[in-house]
């Protein structure tokens with residue numbers, strides 16, 4: 001009995017020691033309360049991977065070793081950023097993508113939503129390894145692989161032709177334990193598309209994706225669509241969607257003609273009214289504007305000197321070429337139209353924000369998306385949000401809190417509060433006056449682990465080195 005008691009006591013001591021050793025105190029900080037934008041001066045006590053308390057230094061410092069205390073020297077602390085639309089893709093780009101995972105952290109991005117790819121199973125494995133602390137990178141939410149029709153242009157989609165195949169594929173996604181379901185419209189017709197949304201929704205999934213020409217956004221939303229990927233689809237709300245849809249389904253017009261009708265007329269008042277209806281219904285949208293901007297201004301931009309190319313292997317960026325070549329044949333009028341569309345879309349952002357549609361910030365960074373760089377593109381996206389007229393607080397909320405809202409996880413993550421996951425970014429400048437401050441990173445905390453500026457720089461250096469090694473091996 002005594003032996004047993006001694007053992008228990010020893011165990012308690014060991015556990016207590018491990019915990020106190022595991023504690024981290026960030027003090028002298030300006031803590032940004034992301035729901036309100038209120039800035040509180042104080043300290044954050046972290047234990048393990050969670051925030052244990054937020055309060056005064058004198059109260060929280062007890063028992064925390066001096067070498068586990070970080071003096072923030074008045075710096076701003078925000079929740080880690082969420083990039084709500086990326087693709088870790090390319091079966092021949094596994095080490096390339098893997099080497100970029102720590103780069104997200106170095107950019108202050110502590111969570112990503114992977115919107116499906118041909119690397120689906122690989123991404124599921126990385127999701128687990130990161131969650132288990134075996135791999136350094138952002139928390140991954142993933143759709144695994146996405147639903148499509150037969151012979152879609154994308155690699156490794158889950159191609160379906162009827163409801164029984166749909167159910168088989170949903171069974172597969174159940175086994176994958178995906179975090180949401182993604183559906184696109186390359187070859188998937190409206191009927192089965194809508195059935196897919198309903199079936200995935202009935203299984204309890206959040207459902208996201210593109211918008212086929214033969215469905216309206218309101219129909220998708222009513223069937224259980226959580227989010228529309230790419231705000232460009234929302235421009236359709238400025239036209240008579242219902243009419244164009246029925247003309248298309250009756251065979252009066254082709255898809256190309258439907259697109260012409262959508263680009264030909266845009267009624268701002270009608271769009272605002274529709275935004276409001278979808279906002280009231282609780283729709284999310286992930287705008288992904290940066291990709292469109294990169295393409296719209298390709299003719300006036302020299303990307304050769306882009307610093308981020310130092311992180312991307314030649315094989316990775318070789319995927320950029322097809323789009324560049326395709327676009328080189330565009331006429332001046334087509335180029336101008338592209339710019340006009342981009343600006344129209346950008347200027348919708350404050351209206352979308354006001355309508356109550358919840359914006360989730362995402363870059364669509366992917367090897368197939370020309371000059372949409374992993375990590376870097378999210379900061380560019382947020383700069384566009386600011387250019388469009390969103391306030392820095394709205395932008396920060398869209399890039400943190402709304403991600404957690406999307407996954408119904410606001411009680412666990414994305415704010416600086418007790419029992420929330422300790423994912424934090426310390427900034428040298430005030431992000432509430434200019435989101436450019438997101439580039440002034442002093443340090444990052446991921447799952448309670450502190451990464452100093454030196455460690456972040458070392459992570460970046462290693463990613464550049466891996467790029468060079470992979471390029472050399474492949475020559």
Ligand SMILES: [Zn+2]
Pocket residue numbers: 085086087115364
């Ligand atoms: Zn995408």
